[in-house]
Amino acid sequence: MKLAWFSPLPPERSEIANHTRRLAPALEAAFETRFYTEKPVGFTRGVEGRAFPASVGEVPTGLLLELNALDLPVYNLGNHPGFFSHTWFLSQAKPGIVVLHDLKFHHFFEGIYRERLGDQASYLKVMRQHYGSLGYEAGIAYWRQEVSIDFMAEHFPMLEWVSRGALGIVVHTEHAREVIRKVTDVPVVVAPLPYLPRAVERPTAPEHPGTSRADASETARLILFGHLNVNRRVVEFLTALATMPERRRFEVEIFGEMLHQREVETAVGALGLAAQVKLHGYVPDAELDAGLARADLAVNLRFPSMGEASASQLRIWDHALPSLVTLTEGYAGLPPETVFFVRPEEEAADIQRHLRTLLTDPGKFREAGQRGRQWLCEHHRPAVYVERVGQLCRAADALRSRYSQLRLADRVGAAIAPWIDATSAIAPEALYASVISEAV
Numbered sequence: 001m002k003l004a005w006f007s008p009l010p011p012e013r014s015e016i017a018n019h020t021r022r023l024a025p026a027l028e029a030a031f032e033t034r035f036y037t038e039k040p041v042g043f044t045r046g047v048e049g050r051a052f053p054a055s056v057g058e059v060p061t062g063l064l065l066e067l068n069a070l071d072l073p074v075y076n077l078g079n080h081p082g083f084f085s086h087t088w089f090l091s092q093a094k095p096g097i098v099v100l101h102d103l104k105f106h107h108f109f110e111g112i113y114r115e116r117l118g119d120q121a122s123y124l125k126v127m128r129q130h131y132g133s134l135g136y137e138a139g140i141a142y143w144r145q146e147v148s149i150d151f152m153a154e155h156f157p158m159l160e161w162v163s164r165g166a167l168g169i170v171v172h173t174e175h176a177r178e179v180i181r182k183v184t185d186v187p188v189v190v191a192p193l194p195y196l197p198r199a200v201e202r203p204t205a206p207e208h209p210g211t212s213r214a215d216a217s218e219t220a221r222l223i224l225f226g227h228l229n230v231n232r233r234v235v236e237f238l239t240a241l242a243t244m245p246e247r248r249r250f251e252v253e254i255f256g257e258m259l260h261q262r263e264v265e266t267a268v269g270a271l272g273l274a275a276q277v278k279l280h281g282y283v284p285d286a287e288l289d290a291g292l293a294r295a296d297l298a299v300n301l302r303f304p305s306m307g308e309a310s311a312s313q314l315r316i317w318d319h320a321l322p323s324l325v326t327l328t329e330g331y332a333g334l335p336p337e338t339v340f341f342v343r344p345e346e347e348a349a350d351i352q353r354h355l356r357t358l359l360t361d362p363g364k365f366r367e368a369g370q371r372g373r374q375w376l377c378e379h380h381r382p383a384v385y386v387e388r389v390g391q392l393c394r395a396a397d398a399l400r401s402r403y404s405q406l407r408l409a410d411r412v413g414a415a416i417a418p419w420i421d422a423t424s425a426i427a428p429e430a431l432y433a434s435v436i437s438e439a440v
Contacts, residue, residue, distance in 0.1 A: 001393055002032045004067055006090070007076040008083050009037040009047050013257070013282060015226070015311040016076055016083070016101055022194050026382040030390060034070065036063075038086045056085050056116045059093040067094050072396045074389065077162060078102050079306055081111030088112075091165035095403055097392050098166035102306040103179055103329070105162040106153040114143070130160045150231075150304055159183045167399035168392035172309035173330040187399065191388035195314040195380040197373070218249070220358050223295040223321075225255035225288060226312045233301040233326070233347070234258065235267045240348040241355065242271035249359060252277045253295070255288050292316070297358055297365060298323040303344050305329045313339075314380060317372035322365035324354055338372035340365075 005027065008017040020035070027033045036043050042054040043063055052060035067073055073096035077084050088108075091098060102108075113123035120143055127139035135156055141147045160183045163169055168187045171177050177188050228234055234254065241247055254277065258264055261279075268277045280291070292298070298316040305328045313331075316323045317338065325331045327341040342350040358365050392399065 001072065001396075002034070002070040003027070003393065004034050004036060004070050004073040004096075005076075006036045006038070006043075006073060006087050009035060012037070012083070013227075014078075014080070014083055016078055019101075019193065019311060020076070022196050023382050023385060026194075026386040030386050031393070038083060040082075042086060043090075054086055056112065057089055059090055063090070064094060072096055072393055074099065074393070075165075076101065077105075077108075079105050079108040081108050081116065084108065085112050085116065088162065088165075093165075095165045095167050095400070097168050097170065097389065098163055099170040099389075100159075100163065100176070100180070100308070101172075102308045103159060103176055104153040104157040104304075104306045106156055106158050107149060109158050109161065110142075110149060110152070126158070126161050127156065130158070131156055153306075154304060167396065167403050170389055170392065173333055175330045175333050176308055186403070187392060187395075189388050189392055191385045192380050193309045193311055193314055194382035194385040195311075195318065195376055196382065197318050197377050218359075220250050220296045220355070220362070221294060222250055222252045222297050222299060223255070223291055224252070224299045225291070228254070228256045228258040228264075230260055231302055231304055231306070233303060234264050235260075236347060237299055237301060237351060238264075238267055238271055238273060238277065240351040242273055243348075244352050244355065246356065246359060247273075248276070250276060250355065253280060253291050254278070255280045255283055255291055257282050289319075292319040292321060295319075295321060296362065297321065297355075300324065301326045301342060301347075302331065303328055303347075305331065314376055317369070317376040320366075320369040320373040322358075322368040322372070324351065335371070335375055338368055338375050340368065 005020065007020040008014040010017050010021050024033075024035075035046050037047065039051075042060055043052040044050065045052075045066075052063040054060045054063075073091075073094055075087050075091045075096055076099045077088060077091075078101040085108075109123070109126070113119045113126075123143070124136055124139045127135040131138070138147065138152065138156060142149070142152050159180065163180070163184050163186070166184070166186050168189065169180055169184065170189050170191050171180060172191060172193045174190055177190050180188050224232070224234060224237070226232070238252070241250060241252070252273070254264075265279065268274055268279070280287075283291075292315070298321045300310060300313055300316060300323045302310070303326045305326065309330055310325075313323065313325065313334070323339050324342050325334060325339045326347075327343050331339075332341075340354045342354070
C-alpha cells in the first residue's frame, strides 16, 4: 500500500516528531510511505520537499491531487494548533486513518476558532451540535472569558469533532479506546507508543557510595523534562519539596520549554530553592540524555491530564529511571511495579512520602526503574505499532463505505434538527445520526 503519513517531523520540537522518527523504518518496510508535515502556511512533502501553501481552513488542491494517487492518508493529531490545524482541515476533505495523541481537544479548537480564525459562530455551532443547549451556553461563557479553558477541556473535550474525518482511529491506551468508543462508531485500534531503546542500559549499581541514603550528607537528584505546561505541576512539585525538612538533600534539574517560565522562576526564588533547582530550558537530545543518566528519580506529573499516553515516560524507562506519575486517566493504567503513583487529591503528601522513601530505600526505586525498562522493551516495539496501524489500513475500502453511511446519517440528522425542541440538552443531530446510522 501507498500511505501518506502526516506528522510533525524532526527537527520540530514536538514529541510526535520523535514518534514518527522512531516509526519511520518500520513504516517504510511495511508500506510505500510518503511523509508530509504541516508548516504555518500549509504543508511540505518531507522536511524541505514540495510546498503546498494554504491558509488555515483551506485545503491545497495540489496536495489533494497528490493524495488521490496514493492509497490512504494517516493523520497524526495532537492538541497543539501550531502543529495540526491544517492537518485537521485536510482530514475533513480527505478522510483517512487518524492517530489521536490526546483525548482533550478543546485547547486545539479554541486555538483554531478563536485565536486563528476569530470565528465565534462556527465554534458555537460545533458546541451546540455535539453538546446541545448546555454546550452552546458554556461556549458563550467561555468566549466571554467567564470560565477557564481547562474547565471546557474537561467537560467538552470535542473528541466527536476532531475524529469526524476518521475512517478508523489509532490510540495508545485501553483507557483511550474506552473513551473514544463512547463518542464515535468508527473502529478503534490500540497500539502502545513505539520506542527504540538505547543499546546500552543504565547501570544497575548505585552511583552514590553505600547502599542507602540514610547518611544526611548524600543527596538525591531529581529531573523534570518535556513540554512543561501548567498541567505538568512544576510549581506544585517544587512547593511540596520546599516544605520538607529534608529539602536540602535534593537537587532538581528542569529541562524543556515552559509557557509559565516566569511563574516557575518566581516560585524557585520565593520557596528558597535557588541553590537546588537548575532551569536548563530546551536542550539537544544528548544533553537531556546526560541529565537523565545522572538522575535518581524523574517527575512526570500531569493534572489535569489530556488523557493519552506519555512519550516522556518511555524515555524515562529507557534510562531505567523510577518516576512519579499522577494517578489519573491513561497513567492509571501503567504497570504499578514500574512507577510510583501520586494521587491528585493527596498530591503534596504523596510527593513527600515518595521522596522520603527515595532517601531511605533507593534500591526500591532502582528496581522499579529496571522493571520499567523491561516493560518498555517488551511492549513498545515499533514493528508491533505498525502492524496495528496496518490492520486499519488494509481494511480501507470497507472503512470508506462505512464512513459514507455515517456521513449520510449526519446530513439527515442535521436536516431533522430544526424540527426538534431547540432547548433539549441532547444535541439532536448527534441523537438522530446515531439512530439512522444503525439503520443504514
